[in-house]
Amino acid sequence: MFAEESPDWNPDDSSSIDCELCGEEPATMHLLRVVDGKVSHTHLCPRCAESVAEQTEGLALVLALPTVLRKGKNVPETTPYQPGQGRDQRFCAVCGTTASDLKESGLVGCPACYQTFREQLEAMVKRDVEAVEHLGKVPLRGPETDNLRHEMLRLERMLRELVAHERYEEAAGVRDRLAELGQRLQGSEK
Amino acid sequence: MTSATMTASAMLLARNDADRRFPQAEQPELLEELCFAVTGMLRDADWDRPWRVYELDEMSPIDLAYLVESGLMTPRFAEAGGEGRGFAVYGEGLASLEINGEDHLRLVGFRTGDGLEGLWSLLNSLDDRLETTVSYAFDPGWGYLSANPARAGTGLRVYATLHLPALMLTGKLATTGLELVNHGLSMAPLWGGAGGVVQVSNSARQQGPESEVVRLVSEVCSEIVEKERSVRKMLLRENPLQARDQIGRSLGLAQHAWTMTFAEAVNLISAAQVGLEAGLVEAPGLAGRSAFSLMTELQPAHIVIDHMDRKVGCLESNEIDEVRARLMREVFAGACVR
Numbered sequence: 001m002f003a004e005e006s007p008d009w010n011p012d013d014s015s016s017i018d019c020e021l022c023g024e025e026p027a028t029m030h031l032l033r034v035v036d037g038k039v040s041h042t043h044l045c046p047r048c049a050e051s052v053a054e055q056t057e058g059l060a061l062v063l064a065l066p067t068v069l070r071k072g073k074n075v076p077e078t079t080p081y082q083p084g085q086g087r088d089q090r091f092c093a094v095c096g097t098t099a100s101d102l103k104e105s106g107l108v109g110c111p112a113c114y115q116t117f118r119e120q121l122e123a124m125v126k127r128d129v130e131a132v133e134h135l136g137k138v139p140l141r142g143p144e145t146d147n148l149r150h151e152m153l154r155l156e157r158m159l160r161e162l163v164a165h166e167r168y169e170e171a172a173g174v175r176d177r178l179a180e181l182g183q184r185l186q187g188s189e190k
Numbered sequence: 191m192t193s194a195t196m197t198a199s200a201m202l203l204a205r206n207d208a209d210r211r212f213p214q215a216e217q218p219e220l221l222e223e224l225c226f227a228v229t230g231m232l233r234d235a236d237w238d239r240p241w242r243v244y245e246l247d248e249m250s251p252i253d254l255a256y257l258v259e260s261g262l263m264t265p266r267f268a269e270a271g272g273e274g275r276g277f278a279v280y281g282e283g284l285a286s287l288e289i290n291g292e293d294h295l296r297l298v299g300f301r302t303g304d305g306l307e308g309l310w311s312l313l314n315s316l317d318d319r320l321e322t323t324v325s326y327a328f329d330p331g332w333g334y335l336s337a338n339p340a341r342a343g344t345g346l347r348v349y350a351t352l353h354l355p356a357l358m359l360t361g362k363l364a365t366t367g368l369e370l371v372n373h374g375l376s377m378a379p380l381w382g383g384a385g386g387v388v389q390v391s392n393s394a395r396q397q398g399p400e401s402e403v404v405r406l407v408s409e410v411c412s413e414i415v416e417k418e419r420s421v422r423k424m425l426l427r428e429n430p431l432q433a434r435d436q437i438g439r440s441l442g443l444a445q446h447a448w449t450m451t452f453a454e455a456v457n458l459i460s461a462a463q464v465g466l467e468a469g470l471v472e473a474p475g476l477a478g479r480s481a482f483s484l485m486t487e488l489q490p491a492h493i494v495i496d497h498m499d500r501k502v503g504c505l506e507s508n509e510i511d512e513v514r515a516r517l518m519r520e521v522f523a524g525a526c527v528r
Contacts, residue, residue: 001380002258002261002389029371095211097215106338111335125339135398137314137399138328139326
Protein backbone atom coordinates (compact mmCIF):
# COMPACT_ATOMS: atom_id res chain seq x y z
CA MET A 1 0.00 0.00 0.00
CA PHE A 2 1.07 3.54 -0.67
CA ALA A 3 0.77 6.60 1.57
CA GLU A 4 -1.37 9.45 0.30
CA GLU A 5 0.53 11.90 -1.87
CA SER A 6 1.25 15.23 -0.22
CA PRO A 7 -1.26 17.75 -1.53
CA ASP A 8 -0.23 20.15 -4.24
CA TRP A 9 0.63 23.38 -2.58
CA ASN A 10 -1.02 26.28 -4.31
CA PRO A 11 -1.46 28.93 -1.63
CA ASP A 12 -2.16 31.81 -4.01
CA ASP A 13 -1.23 33.23 -7.36
CA SER A 14 2.07 34.73 -6.28
CA SER A 15 5.18 32.71 -7.02
CA SER A 16 6.40 32.81 -3.43
CA ILE A 17 4.91 33.39 -0.01
CA ASP A 18 6.45 34.31 3.31
CA CYS A 19 7.05 32.05 6.27
CA GLU A 20 3.90 31.76 8.41
CA LEU A 21 5.93 32.07 11.60
CA CYS A 22 8.50 34.83 11.14
CA GLY A 23 6.85 36.46 8.12
CA GLU A 24 10.23 37.58 6.83
CA GLU A 25 11.96 34.73 5.02
CA PRO A 26 10.31 33.02 2.02
CA ALA A 27 8.57 29.75 2.93
CA THR A 28 10.38 26.86 1.30
CA MET A 29 9.42 24.02 3.66
CA HIS A 30 6.09 22.33 4.09
CA LEU A 31 5.48 21.10 7.62
CA LEU A 32 2.87 18.37 7.76
CA ARG A 33 1.64 17.43 11.23
CA VAL A 34 -0.45 14.41 12.01
CA VAL A 35 -2.13 14.26 15.40
CA ASP A 36 -4.69 11.50 16.05
CA GLY A 37 -4.98 10.91 12.32
CA LYS A 38 -5.74 14.61 11.59
CA VAL A 39 -3.38 16.36 9.22
CA SER A 40 -2.45 20.05 9.36
CA HIS A 41 -0.14 22.01 7.09
CA THR A 42 2.18 24.94 7.83
CA HIS A 43 4.48 26.74 5.41
CA LEU A 44 7.78 27.82 6.89
CA CYS A 45 11.28 29.03 6.11
CA PRO A 46 14.04 26.48 6.76
CA ARG A 47 15.14 28.12 10.03
CA CYS A 48 11.65 28.19 11.55
CA ALA A 49 10.94 24.66 10.27
CA GLU A 50 13.98 23.41 12.15
CA SER A 51 13.00 25.04 15.44
CA VAL A 52 9.37 23.91 15.12
CA ALA A 53 10.48 20.37 14.35
CA GLU A 54 12.62 20.28 17.49
CA GLN A 55 9.74 21.45 19.68
CA THR A 56 7.03 19.31 18.12
CA GLU A 57 5.72 16.32 20.06
CA GLY A 58 3.85 13.37 18.63
CA LEU A 59 3.86 12.37 15.00
CA ALA A 60 4.98 15.38 13.01
CA LEU A 61 6.34 14.95 9.56
CA VAL A 62 8.27 17.57 7.66
CA LEU A 63 8.12 17.54 3.90
CA ALA A 64 9.97 19.81 1.52
CA LEU A 65 7.79 22.25 -0.33
CA PRO A 66 7.26 20.60 -3.70
CA THR A 67 7.99 23.72 -5.73
CA VAL A 68 8.15 21.90 -9.04
CA LEU A 69 4.76 20.33 -8.38
CA ARG A 70 3.10 23.69 -7.91
CA LYS A 71 1.36 23.33 -11.17
CA GLY A 72 0.89 26.25 -13.44
CA LYS A 73 1.21 29.01 -10.93
CA ASN A 74 4.94 29.30 -11.29
CA VAL A 75 5.53 28.43 -14.91
CA PRO A 76 7.75 31.32 -15.94
CA GLU A 77 6.63 33.61 -18.71
CA THR A 78 9.47 32.99 -21.11
CA THR A 79 8.46 34.83 -24.23
CA PRO A 80 11.74 35.81 -25.79
CA TYR A 81 10.25 35.87 -29.24
CA GLN A 82 7.01 37.37 -30.53
CA PRO A 83 7.67 40.63 -28.74
CA GLY A 84 4.74 42.98 -28.55
CA GLN A 85 2.17 40.20 -28.62
CA GLY A 86 2.00 40.07 -24.84
CA ARG A 87 1.18 36.37 -24.77
CA ASP A 88 3.19 33.29 -25.62
CA GLN A 89 1.48 31.91 -28.74
CA ARG A 90 3.52 28.75 -29.01
CA PHE A 91 1.72 25.44 -29.37
CA CYS A 92 2.74 21.83 -29.95
CA ALA A 93 2.23 20.85 -33.58
CA VAL A 94 1.69 17.20 -32.61
CA CYS A 95 -0.92 17.39 -29.85
CA GLY A 96 -2.07 21.02 -29.92
CA THR A 97 -1.10 21.83 -26.32
CA THR A 98 -0.58 25.60 -26.01
CA ALA A 99 1.74 27.55 -23.75
CA SER A 100 -1.27 28.69 -21.72
CA ASP A 101 -2.50 25.06 -21.36
CA LEU A 102 0.88 24.24 -19.91
CA LYS A 103 0.75 27.24 -17.61
CA GLU A 104 -2.75 26.30 -16.47
CA SER A 105 -2.32 22.57 -15.83
CA GLY A 106 1.43 22.08 -15.47
CA LEU A 107 1.06 19.06 -17.76
CA VAL A 108 2.32 18.48 -21.30
CA GLY A 109 0.31 16.58 -23.89
CA CYS A 110 2.83 14.43 -25.71
CA PRO A 111 6.56 13.63 -25.96
CA ALA A 112 7.03 16.32 -28.67
CA CYS A 113 5.96 19.00 -26.15
CA TYR A 114 9.33 18.52 -24.48
CA GLN A 115 10.94 20.03 -27.61
CA THR A 116 8.33 22.73 -28.18
CA PHE A 117 8.30 24.04 -24.59
CA ARG A 118 11.87 23.12 -23.67
CA GLU A 119 12.69 26.49 -22.08
CA GLN A 120 9.61 26.68 -19.89
CA LEU A 121 9.92 23.06 -18.81
CA GLU A 122 13.58 23.42 -17.95
CA ALA A 123 12.81 26.56 -15.96
CA MET A 124 9.96 24.76 -14.16
CA VAL A 125 11.95 21.73 -13.16
CA LYS A 126 15.47 22.99 -12.98
CA ARG A 127 15.30 25.67 -10.35
CA ASP A 128 16.95 23.74 -7.54
CA VAL A 129 19.18 21.36 -9.43
CA GLU A 130 22.31 22.06 -11.38
CA ALA A 131 21.20 20.72 -14.74
CA VAL A 132 18.54 18.60 -16.32
CA GLU A 133 20.28 15.44 -17.33
CA HIS A 134 19.30 11.82 -17.08
CA LEU A 135 21.82 9.37 -15.66
CA GLY A 136 19.62 6.30 -15.25
CA LYS A 137 18.48 3.49 -17.47
CA VAL A 138 18.07 4.05 -21.24
CA PRO A 139 15.67 2.22 -23.58
CA LEU A 140 17.07 -0.90 -25.18
CA ARG A 141 15.55 0.01 -28.52
CA GLY A 142 16.64 3.64 -28.57
CA PRO A 143 18.63 4.83 -31.58
CA GLU A 144 22.41 4.73 -31.24
CA THR A 145 22.53 8.53 -31.18
CA ASP A 146 20.41 8.52 -27.98
CA ASN A 147 22.91 6.25 -26.28
CA LEU A 148 25.80 8.40 -27.51
CA ARG A 149 24.18 11.57 -26.19
CA HIS A 150 23.46 9.90 -22.89
CA GLU A 151 27.06 8.74 -22.54
CA MET A 152 28.27 12.24 -23.41
CA LEU A 153 26.04 13.79 -20.74
CA ARG A 154 27.44 11.35 -18.22
CA LEU A 155 31.03 12.15 -19.23
CA GLU A 156 30.38 15.90 -19.16
CA ARG A 157 29.18 15.60 -15.60
CA MET A 158 32.19 13.47 -14.70
CA LEU A 159 34.48 16.05 -16.33
CA ARG A 160 32.99 18.87 -14.25
CA GLU A 161 33.47 16.87 -11.06
CA LEU A 162 37.07 15.93 -11.94
CA VAL A 163 37.97 19.55 -12.71
CA ALA A 164 36.31 20.68 -9.48
CA HIS A 165 38.52 18.22 -7.58
CA GLU A 166 41.60 19.31 -9.56
CA ARG A 167 42.12 15.82 -10.98
CA TYR A 168 43.32 17.23 -14.29
CA GLU A 169 45.03 14.13 -15.72
CA GLU A 170 41.87 12.03 -15.47
CA ALA A 171 39.87 15.01 -16.73
CA ALA A 172 42.04 15.15 -19.88
CA GLY A 173 41.25 11.49 -20.58
CA VAL A 174 37.52 12.12 -20.20
CA ARG A 175 37.77 15.22 -22.43
CA ASP A 176 39.45 13.15 -25.20
CA ARG A 177 36.75 10.50 -24.94
CA LEU A 178 34.10 13.22 -25.16
CA ALA A 179 35.70 14.63 -28.31
CA GLU A 180 35.75 11.15 -29.84
CA LEU A 181 32.06 10.56 -29.04
CA GLY A 182 31.22 14.03 -30.36
CA GLN A 183 32.76 13.13 -33.72
CA ARG A 184 30.90 9.82 -33.82
CA LEU A 185 27.65 11.62 -33.05
CA GLN A 186 28.26 14.11 -35.85
CA GLY A 187 29.08 11.25 -38.22
CA SER A 188 25.93 9.29 -37.37
CA GLU A 189 23.69 12.32 -37.73
CA LYS A 190 24.89 13.15 -41.24
CA MET B 191 17.96 -4.21 9.13
CA THR B 192 15.33 -6.74 10.10
CA SER B 193 11.89 -7.09 8.68
CA ALA B 194 10.45 -6.22 12.11
CA THR B 195 11.26 -2.53 11.70
CA MET B 196 11.61 -2.20 7.92
CA THR B 197 8.20 -3.64 7.31
CA ALA B 198 7.62 -3.36 3.57
CA SER B 199 9.25 -2.34 0.30
CA ALA B 200 7.47 -0.93 -2.71
CA MET B 201 8.34 0.56 -6.08
CA LEU B 202 6.66 2.29 -9.01
CA LEU B 203 8.17 2.49 -12.49
CA ALA B 204 6.43 4.81 -14.98
CA ARG B 205 6.76 4.60 -18.78
CA ASN B 206 4.97 6.20 -21.73
CA ASP B 207 4.54 5.30 -25.36
CA ALA B 208 6.61 7.51 -27.68
CA ASP B 209 3.97 7.38 -30.42
CA ARG B 210 0.95 8.55 -28.44
CA ARG B 211 -0.15 11.56 -26.44
CA PHE B 212 0.03 11.17 -22.70
CA PRO B 213 -3.14 9.55 -21.24
CA GLN B 214 -4.87 12.75 -20.09
CA ALA B 215 -4.57 14.21 -23.63
CA GLU B 216 -5.08 11.13 -25.81
CA GLN B 217 -8.23 9.99 -27.63
CA PRO B 218 -10.01 7.10 -25.86
CA GLU B 219 -9.80 4.77 -28.86
CA LEU B 220 -6.03 5.16 -29.09
CA LEU B 221 -5.72 4.41 -25.37
CA GLU B 222 -7.90 1.33 -25.89
CA GLU B 223 -5.61 0.27 -28.73
CA LEU B 224 -2.54 0.51 -26.49
CA CYS B 225 -4.28 -1.33 -23.65
CA PHE B 226 -5.33 -4.10 -26.05
CA ALA B 227 -1.79 -4.49 -27.41
CA VAL B 228 -0.20 -4.58 -23.95
CA THR B 229 -2.70 -6.96 -22.32
CA GLY B 230 -2.44 -9.22 -25.36
CA MET B 231 1.31 -9.34 -24.88
CA LEU B 232 0.91 -10.07 -21.17
CA ARG B 233 -1.35 -13.03 -21.98
CA ASP B 234 0.53 -14.44 -24.95
CA ALA B 235 4.23 -13.80 -24.52
CA ASP B 236 6.48 -16.26 -22.74
CA TRP B 237 6.97 -14.88 -19.23
CA ASP B 238 8.73 -16.54 -16.29
CA ARG B 239 5.44 -16.41 -14.41
CA PRO B 240 1.91 -15.77 -15.69
CA TRP B 241 0.05 -12.46 -15.72
CA ARG B 242 -3.58 -12.27 -14.63
CA VAL B 243 -5.38 -9.55 -16.56
CA TYR B 244 -8.34 -7.98 -14.70
CA GLU B 245 -11.48 -6.50 -16.25
CA LEU B 246 -11.63 -3.17 -14.41
CA ASP B 247 -15.26 -2.53 -15.43
CA GLU B 248 -16.36 -5.68 -13.67
CA MET B 249 -14.58 -4.99 -10.39
CA SER B 250 -16.43 -3.76 -7.31
CA PRO B 251 -15.07 -0.97 -5.08
CA ILE B 252 -14.21 -3.68 -2.52
CA ASP B 253 -12.14 -5.61 -5.08
CA LEU B 254 -10.26 -2.41 -5.96
CA ALA B 255 -9.74 -1.57 -2.27
CA TYR B 256 -8.35 -5.08 -1.70
CA LEU B 257 -5.72 -4.51 -4.40
CA VAL B 258 -4.84 -1.09 -2.94
CA GLU B 259 -4.57 -2.57 0.56
CA SER B 260 -2.32 -5.31 -0.82
CA GLY B 261 0.04 -2.72 -2.33
CA LEU B 262 -0.64 -3.90 -5.89
CA MET B 263 -2.57 -0.82 -7.05
CA THR B 264 -1.97 2.85 -6.29
CA PRO B 265 -4.87 4.68 -4.60
CA ARG B 266 -4.98 7.26 -7.41
CA PHE B 267 -5.40 4.58 -10.06
CA ALA B 268 -8.20 2.94 -8.05
CA GLU B 269 -10.03 6.26 -7.61
CA ALA B 270 -9.69 7.51 -11.18
CA GLY B 271 -11.92 6.46 -14.05
CA GLY B 272 -11.63 6.84 -17.80
CA GLU B 273 -11.41 4.95 -21.04
CA GLY B 274 -8.77 2.47 -22.10
CA ARG B 275 -7.53 1.59 -18.64
CA GLY B 276 -6.22 -1.86 -17.83
CA PHE B 277 -4.72 -3.72 -14.91
CA ALA B 278 -2.82 -6.97 -14.50
CA VAL B 279 -1.02 -8.84 -11.72
CA TYR B 280 2.21 -10.76 -12.31
CA GLY B 281 3.20 -13.98 -10.57
CA GLU B 282 0.22 -14.02 -8.19
CA GLY B 283 1.20 -10.74 -6.56
CA LEU B 284 4.94 -10.26 -7.16
CA ALA B 285 4.21 -7.17 -9.25
CA SER B 286 1.41 -5.52 -11.20
CA LEU B 287 0.88 -3.21 -14.15
CA GLU B 288 -1.43 -0.18 -14.37
CA ILE B 289 -2.28 0.75 -17.95
CA ASN B 290 -3.37 4.28 -18.94
CA GLY B 291 -3.51 5.79 -15.47
CA GLU B 292 -1.40 8.92 -15.03
CA ASP B 293 1.15 7.27 -17.35
CA HIS B 294 0.61 4.79 -20.17
CA LEU B 295 2.34 2.07 -18.17
CA ARG B 296 3.18 1.92 -14.51
CA LEU B 297 4.79 -1.16 -13.03
CA VAL B 298 4.05 -1.64 -9.33
CA GLY B 299 6.09 -3.85 -7.03
CA PHE B 300 5.35 -4.59 -3.38
CA ARG B 301 6.59 -7.06 -0.81
CA THR B 302 6.69 -7.27 2.95
CA GLY B 303 10.07 -6.89 4.60
CA ASP B 304 13.29 -5.46 3.32
CA GLY B 305 13.68 -6.22 -0.37
CA LEU B 306 14.18 -3.06 -2.41
CA GLU B 307 17.08 -4.40 -4.49
CA GLY B 308 15.18 -7.57 -5.39
CA LEU B 309 12.15 -5.50 -6.36
CA TRP B 310 14.20 -3.25 -8.64
CA SER B 311 15.74 -6.28 -10.30
CA LEU B 312 12.27 -7.75 -10.97
CA LEU B 313 10.73 -4.48 -12.22
CA ASN B 314 13.79 -3.80 -14.38
CA SER B 315 13.44 -7.15 -16.14
CA LEU B 316 9.66 -6.76 -16.61
CA ASP B 317 10.33 -3.28 -18.01
CA ASP B 318 12.79 -4.70 -20.56
CA ARG B 319 10.17 -7.21 -21.74
CA LEU B 320 7.41 -4.58 -22.01
CA GLU B 321 9.73 -2.48 -24.13
CA THR B 322 9.60 -5.11 -26.86
CA THR B 323 5.95 -4.10 -27.40
CA VAL B 324 5.91 -0.39 -26.49
CA SER B 325 8.45 2.08 -27.81
CA TYR B 326 9.21 4.25 -24.80
CA ALA B 327 9.09 8.06 -24.85
CA PHE B 328 12.64 9.01 -23.94
CA ASP B 329 14.96 11.99 -24.25
CA PRO B 330 18.68 11.69 -23.49
CA GLY B 331 18.58 14.83 -21.35
CA TRP B 332 15.23 14.40 -19.61
CA GLY B 333 15.17 10.62 -19.34
CA TYR B 334 11.82 8.80 -19.58
CA LEU B 335 9.13 11.34 -20.42
CA SER B 336 5.89 11.84 -18.52
CA ALA B 337 2.88 14.18 -18.76
CA ASN B 338 4.12 15.88 -15.61
CA PRO B 339 7.62 17.23 -16.37
CA ALA B 340 8.49 17.06 -12.67
CA ARG B 341 8.25 13.28 -12.95
CA ALA B 342 10.39 12.92 -16.09
CA GLY B 343 13.65 11.09 -15.41
CA THR B 344 14.12 7.54 -14.22
CA GLY B 345 10.35 7.19 -13.73
CA LEU B 346 11.23 5.33 -10.54
CA ARG B 347 9.63 5.94 -7.15
CA VAL B 348 11.00 3.86 -4.29
CA TYR B 349 9.05 3.39 -1.03
CA ALA B 350 10.20 1.89 2.26
CA THR B 351 7.62 1.35 5.00
CA LEU B 352 9.04 1.68 8.51
CA HIS B 353 7.62 0.94 11.95
CA LEU B 354 8.79 3.81 14.17
CA PRO B 355 6.55 3.99 17.27
CA ALA B 356 9.35 5.09 19.63
CA LEU B 357 10.46 7.96 17.40
CA MET B 358 6.82 9.03 17.11
CA LEU B 359 6.18 8.79 20.87
CA THR B 360 9.23 10.89 21.70
CA GLY B 361 8.50 13.51 19.01
CA LYS B 362 11.71 12.77 17.12
CA LEU B 363 10.00 11.98 13.81
CA ALA B 364 9.89 15.66 12.85
CA THR B 365 13.65 16.12 12.95
CA THR B 366 14.05 12.79 11.13
CA GLY B 367 11.73 14.16 8.44
CA LEU B 368 13.89 17.29 8.09
CA GLU B 369 17.02 15.19 7.68
CA LEU B 370 15.30 13.20 4.94
CA VAL B 371 14.59 16.39 3.00
CA ASN B 372 18.34 16.99 2.78
CA HIS B 373 18.70 13.65 0.99
CA GLY B 374 15.89 14.50 -1.46
CA LEU B 375 13.59 12.03 0.32
CA SER B 376 10.27 12.55 2.07
CA MET B 377 8.26 10.82 4.76
CA ALA B 378 4.49 10.37 4.84
CA PRO B 379 2.24 8.64 7.34
CA LEU B 380 0.72 5.37 6.23
CA TRP B 381 -2.76 4.74 7.69
CA GLY B 382 -2.96 8.26 9.13
CA GLY B 383 0.15 7.68 11.25
CA ALA B 384 -1.45 4.87 13.32
CA GLY B 385 1.11 2.72 15.14
CA GLY B 386 4.01 4.91 14.02
CA VAL B 387 3.97 3.30 10.57
CA VAL B 388 5.43 5.70 7.99
CA GLN B 389 6.60 5.51 4.41
CA VAL B 390 9.87 6.99 3.16
CA SER B 391 10.18 7.67 -0.57
CA ASN B 392 12.33 9.56 -3.07
CA SER B 393 10.49 12.81 -3.70
CA ALA B 394 12.74 14.99 -5.81
CA ARG B 395 13.42 14.33 -9.46
CA GLN B 396 16.32 11.99 -8.80
CA GLN B 397 19.05 12.21 -11.39
CA GLY B 398 21.29 9.36 -10.33
CA PRO B 399 21.06 5.86 -11.74
CA GLU B 400 18.21 3.71 -10.38
CA SER B 401 20.52 1.49 -8.33
CA GLU B 402 21.84 4.58 -6.53
CA VAL B 403 18.32 5.75 -5.69
CA VAL B 404 17.54 2.29 -4.29
CA ARG B 405 20.78 2.28 -2.30
CA LEU B 406 20.16 5.79 -0.95
CA VAL B 407 16.68 4.90 0.32
CA SER B 408 17.98 1.64 1.86
CA GLU B 409 20.91 3.34 3.59
CA VAL B 410 18.91 6.25 4.95
CA CYS B 411 16.22 3.85 6.21
CA SER B 412 18.86 1.72 7.94
CA GLU B 413 20.01 4.81 9.82
CA ILE B 414 16.43 5.64 10.85
CA VAL B 415 15.87 2.07 12.01
CA GLU B 416 19.02 2.24 14.15
CA LYS B 417 17.75 5.48 15.67
CA GLU B 418 14.39 3.84 16.43
CA ARG B 419 16.16 0.94 18.14
CA SER B 420 18.25 3.14 20.36
CA VAL B 421 15.24 5.27 21.36
CA ARG B 422 13.29 2.11 22.22
CA LYS B 423 16.16 0.90 24.43
CA MET B 424 16.32 4.28 26.12
CA LEU B 425 12.54 4.28 26.76
CA LEU B 426 12.58 0.79 28.25
CA ARG B 427 15.64 1.56 30.38
CA GLU B 428 14.42 4.85 31.74
CA ASN B 429 10.70 4.11 32.05
CA PRO B 430 10.38 0.34 32.61
CA LEU B 431 7.12 0.60 34.58
CA GLN B 432 5.36 2.88 32.09
CA ALA B 433 6.57 0.80 29.16
CA ARG B 434 5.21 -2.45 30.68
CA ASP B 435 1.99 -0.64 31.62
CA GLN B 436 1.40 0.66 28.07
CA ILE B 437 2.14 -2.70 26.46
CA GLY B 438 0.04 -4.59 29.04
CA ARG B 439 -2.93 -2.26 28.49
CA SER B 440 -2.66 -2.83 24.74
CA LEU B 441 -2.75 -6.60 25.22
CA GLY B 442 -5.77 -6.22 27.51
CA LEU B 443 -7.71 -4.31 24.86
CA ALA B 444 -6.64 -6.71 22.11
CA GLN B 445 -7.90 -9.65 24.19
CA HIS B 446 -11.17 -8.20 25.42
CA ALA B 447 -12.56 -5.64 22.95
CA TRP B 448 -15.68 -6.56 20.95
CA THR B 449 -15.44 -3.84 18.34
CA MET B 450 -12.29 -2.26 16.98
CA THR B 451 -11.40 0.27 14.28
CA PHE B 452 -8.45 -0.42 12.00
CA ALA B 453 -6.41 2.46 13.46
CA GLU B 454 -6.89 1.15 17.00
CA ALA B 455 -5.90 -2.37 15.95
CA VAL B 456 -2.71 -1.02 14.32
CA ASN B 457 -1.83 0.92 17.48
CA LEU B 458 -2.30 -2.16 19.67
CA ILE B 459 -0.33 -4.46 17.37
CA SER B 460 2.40 -1.83 17.22
CA ALA B 461 2.71 -1.75 21.03
CA ALA B 462 2.67 -5.55 21.24
CA GLN B 463 5.39 -5.75 18.57
CA VAL B 464 7.63 -3.37 20.54
CA GLY B 465 7.12 -5.61 23.61
CA LEU B 466 7.86 -8.74 21.60
CA GLU B 467 11.09 -7.34 20.18
CA ALA B 468 12.18 -6.24 23.65
CA GLY B 469 11.45 -9.70 25.05
CA LEU B 470 8.73 -8.35 27.35
CA VAL B 471 5.78 -10.06 25.69
CA GLU B 472 4.80 -13.62 24.98
CA ALA B 473 2.22 -13.95 22.22
CA PRO B 474 1.82 -17.49 20.85
CA GLY B 475 -0.60 -16.27 18.16
CA LEU B 476 2.01 -13.93 16.71
CA ALA B 477 4.80 -16.51 16.55
CA GLY B 478 6.22 -16.87 13.08
CA ARG B 479 4.24 -14.06 11.49
CA SER B 480 5.08 -10.40 11.04
CA ALA B 481 3.13 -7.67 12.76
CA PHE B 482 2.89 -5.85 9.44
CA SER B 483 1.21 -8.78 7.68
CA LEU B 484 -1.31 -8.93 10.55
CA MET B 485 -1.99 -5.20 10.14
CA THR B 486 -2.44 -5.73 6.39
CA GLU B 487 -4.96 -8.52 6.95
CA LEU B 488 -7.05 -6.37 9.29
CA GLN B 489 -7.71 -3.65 6.68
CA PRO B 490 -11.41 -3.33 5.79
CA ALA B 491 -11.47 -4.92 2.32
CA HIS B 492 -9.27 -7.78 3.51
CA ILE B 493 -11.74 -8.54 6.32
CA VAL B 494 -14.75 -8.34 3.99
CA ILE B 495 -13.21 -10.67 1.39
CA ASP B 496 -11.22 -13.04 3.60
CA HIS B 497 -13.55 -13.35 6.60
CA MET B 498 -17.05 -12.13 5.70
CA ASP B 499 -17.58 -13.87 2.40
CA ARG B 500 -18.15 -10.44 0.77
CA LYS B 501 -21.46 -10.12 2.63
CA VAL B 502 -20.98 -6.44 3.46
CA GLY B 503 -21.51 -3.86 0.76
CA CYS B 504 -19.67 -0.95 2.34
CA LEU B 505 -16.22 -0.67 3.86
CA GLU B 506 -17.44 1.61 6.69
CA SER B 507 -19.79 -0.99 8.17
CA ASN B 508 -19.66 -1.55 11.95
CA GLU B 509 -19.78 -5.29 11.32
CA ILE B 510 -16.23 -5.10 9.99
CA ASP B 511 -15.08 -3.64 13.34
CA GLU B 512 -16.76 -6.55 15.13
CA VAL B 513 -15.01 -9.15 12.99
CA ARG B 514 -11.69 -7.29 13.42
CA ALA B 515 -12.08 -7.40 17.22
CA ARG B 516 -12.78 -11.15 17.06
CA LEU B 517 -9.68 -11.74 14.94
CA MET B 518 -7.60 -9.69 17.42
CA ARG B 519 -8.94 -11.74 20.33
CA GLU B 520 -7.98 -14.94 18.51
CA VAL B 521 -4.46 -13.74 17.66
CA PHE B 522 -3.75 -12.40 21.13
CA ALA B 523 -5.31 -15.27 23.08
CA GLY B 524 -2.81 -16.33 25.75
CA ALA B 525 -0.55 -13.29 25.23
CA CYS B 526 0.96 -11.77 28.38
CA VAL B 527 3.61 -9.39 29.65
CA ARG B 528 6.46 -11.15 31.42
